[in-house]
Amino acid sequence: MQTYKISISDTKKFYESLGCDSGGISILSKKSKLHTLYIKNMHVGAANILKQDALSIGAELAVPSGVIIAQDKYVDAVLIGTTKHFETLARKELAQPFGLKELAKSLKDYVKEQNYKTKIMGVLNANEDSFFKNSRFDNSQASFLIEKMIEDGANIIDIGAVSSKPGSIAVDENIELLRIKDIVDTIYKNKYYEKVDFSIDSYSPKVIDYVLNKGFKIINDITGLQNDEVCKIASKYNAQVVIMHMQNNPQTMQKEPFYENVILEINEYFKNQIQKAQSFGIKDIVLDVGIGFGKTLEHNLLLLKNLEHFKHFGYELLIGASRKSMINEIIPTSIEDRLSGTLAIHLQSIKNGASIIRCHDVKEHYQAIKVFEAINSIN
Known part of the structure; x- marks a missing residue:
C-alpha cells in the first residue's frame, strides 16, 4: 500500500x-x-x-x-x-x-457553488491621458487593435474616453461622446459586436445610451450606479452592469483613503447598490471591488486575499489591477514593466473567485490563464 x-x-x-x-x-x-x-x-x-x-x-x-x-x-x-x-x-x-x-x-x-467561465476584458482608451500609453488609440488604429484583441483571446473589449487615474479631471459628456463616437460607429458598421462583447467604461447617460444603441452590451460604471439615469438606460437595454466601488472620486480618492473595515464597508456598499439596481429592473450584475480606487496598498491586498467573500452575492466578480501603482509600491517598477506583477495579481484573483479579468495585455493573459486552468483541471 x-x-x-x-x-x-x-x-x-x-x-x-x-x-x-x-x-x-x-x-x-x-x-x-x-x-x-x-x-x-x-x-x-x-x-x-x-x-x-x-x-x-x-x-x-x-x-x-x-x-x-x-x-x-x-x-x-x-x-x-x-x-x-x-x-x-x-x-x-x-x-x-x-x-x-x-x-x-x-x-x-x-x-454556494459557482462555476463561471473566466473571461478576459481587454482595455482600449480613446483619450490621451490614460495612465498606460499602449492602451490609447485613435480611430485610424481602432479596427486593427480590436481585431488583434479578438485574435489574442479577448472575450470583452472595454472602451473608455475619460481617464479615471488618480487626480484626473472629469470631462463634459459631449466631449466624451465626440471622442468615442467614430469608433463606436465603426464597431457597429463592421459588426464586431457579433464576435466579442463590448463594454463602455463610462458613467455618462448620454454616452451610455448612444453605445448601447450601437451593439454594446455592458456598462462599466466606476461610480457604481450613483446616477439614476444610468440605471434607467441599463434597464431599457437589458444591459449587463459592472458595479465598481470607489471611495470619493478620481480627484480625491487617493488622498489618505480610510476604512474601519474595508471588507465589511465594501460589502455594505455592494448590498445597497445591488438593491438599487434591482429596483430599476437590472438583473445582470458584475461586482468590482475597485483596486486602486480610494485604497491604500494594504486595502488592495486585503481585498485580493479575501475576494472570495464577495461571491456570496451570487454575481460574477471582476478584477482590474493591470499595471496599477500597487505593483510599484511592492517593488518599484515603471508602468511599462509591470506585466509580471499584473499576471501574479490576476491569477491569484481567479483562484480567489474572479471570473472577469480587465487587462491591457490580452495575449499574455490568455496564455497565463490557459496554463493556470490546465494545472487546476487535473485531479
Missing part, C-alpha cells in the same frame, strides 16, 4: 474518477471543502449557542475566552467548517435568537 497527499480542485470530478457511488459524490464533495467565516459584533448569547451547535456536528467556532461567562455583550468570532457543516447550521440556527436567524439565512450563500 502506498499513500500520497493530494490537492483536489474539482471534488466532484475527482470522486467520479475514483468510481464513487453517484449518490454519494455530492455528499463527499460537501465534506471536502473547508470554509472560514469571520463574524463581527456577534451577541454573546448567539456565540454560546452557535459554538455548541458547531461542536455537535464536528465544526468549530473560535471565540474570545470570556464568552462562556458573557464577559462582553458583543464579540467577534470565526466559524470553521465544511460546506456540509454550514448547510446543517443554516437549518439549525433558523429557530435561534440573538440574530442567529439572520446568520442562518446567509450561511448557504457563502458556500
Whole structure:
C-alpha cells in the first residue's frame, strides 16, 4: 500500500474518477471543502449557542475566552467548517435568537457553488491621458487593435474616453461622446459586436445610451450606479452592469483613503447598490471591488486575499489591477514593466473567485490563464 497527499480542485470530478457511488459524490464533495467565516459584533448569547451547535456536528467556532461567562455583550468570532457543516447550521440556527436567524439565512450563500467561465476584458482608451500609453488609440488604429484583441483571446473589449487615474479631471459628456463616437460607429458598421462583447467604461447617460444603441452590451460604471439615469438606460437595454466601488472620486480618492473595515464597508456598499439596481429592473450584475480606487496598498491586498467573500452575492466578480501603482509600491517598477506583477495579481484573483479579468495585455493573459486552468483541471 502506498499513500500520497493530494490537492483536489474539482471534488466532484475527482470522486467520479475514483468510481464513487453517484449518490454519494455530492455528499463527499460537501465534506471536502473547508470554509472560514469571520463574524463581527456577534451577541454573546448567539456565540454560546452557535459554538455548541458547531461542536455537535464536528465544526468549530473560535471565540474570545470570556464568552462562556458573557464577559462582553458583543464579540467577534470565526466559524470553521465544511460546506456540509454550514448547510446543517443554516437549518439549525433558523429557530435561534440573538440574530442567529439572520446568520442562518446567509450561511448557504457563502458556500454556494459557482462555476463561471473566466473571461478576459481587454482595455482600449480613446483619450490621451490614460495612465498606460499602449492602451490609447485613435480611430485610424481602432479596427486593427480590436481585431488583434479578438485574435489574442479577448472575450470583452472595454472602451473608455475619460481617464479615471488618480487626480484626473472629469470631462463634459459631449466631449466624451465626440471622442468615442467614430469608433463606436465603426464597431457597429463592421459588426464586431457579433464576435466579442463590448463594454463602455463610462458613467455618462448620454454616452451610455448612444453605445448601447450601437451593439454594446455592458456598462462599466466606476461610480457604481450613483446616477439614476444610468440605471434607467441599463434597464431599457437589458444591459449587463459592472458595479465598481470607489471611495470619493478620481480627484480625491487617493488622498489618505480610510476604512474601519474595508471588507465589511465594501460589502455594505455592494448590498445597497445591488438593491438599487434591482429596483430599476437590472438583473445582470458584475461586482468590482475597485483596486486602486480610494485604497491604500494594504486595502488592495486585503481585498485580493479575501475576494472570495464577495461571491456570496451570487454575481460574477471582476478584477482590474493591470499595471496599477500597487505593483510599484511592492517593488518599484515603471508602468511599462509591470506585466509580471499584473499576471501574479490576476491569477491569484481567479483562484480567489474572479471570473472577469480587465487587462491591457490580452495575449499574455490568455496564455497565463490557459496554463493556470490546465494545472487546476487535473485531479
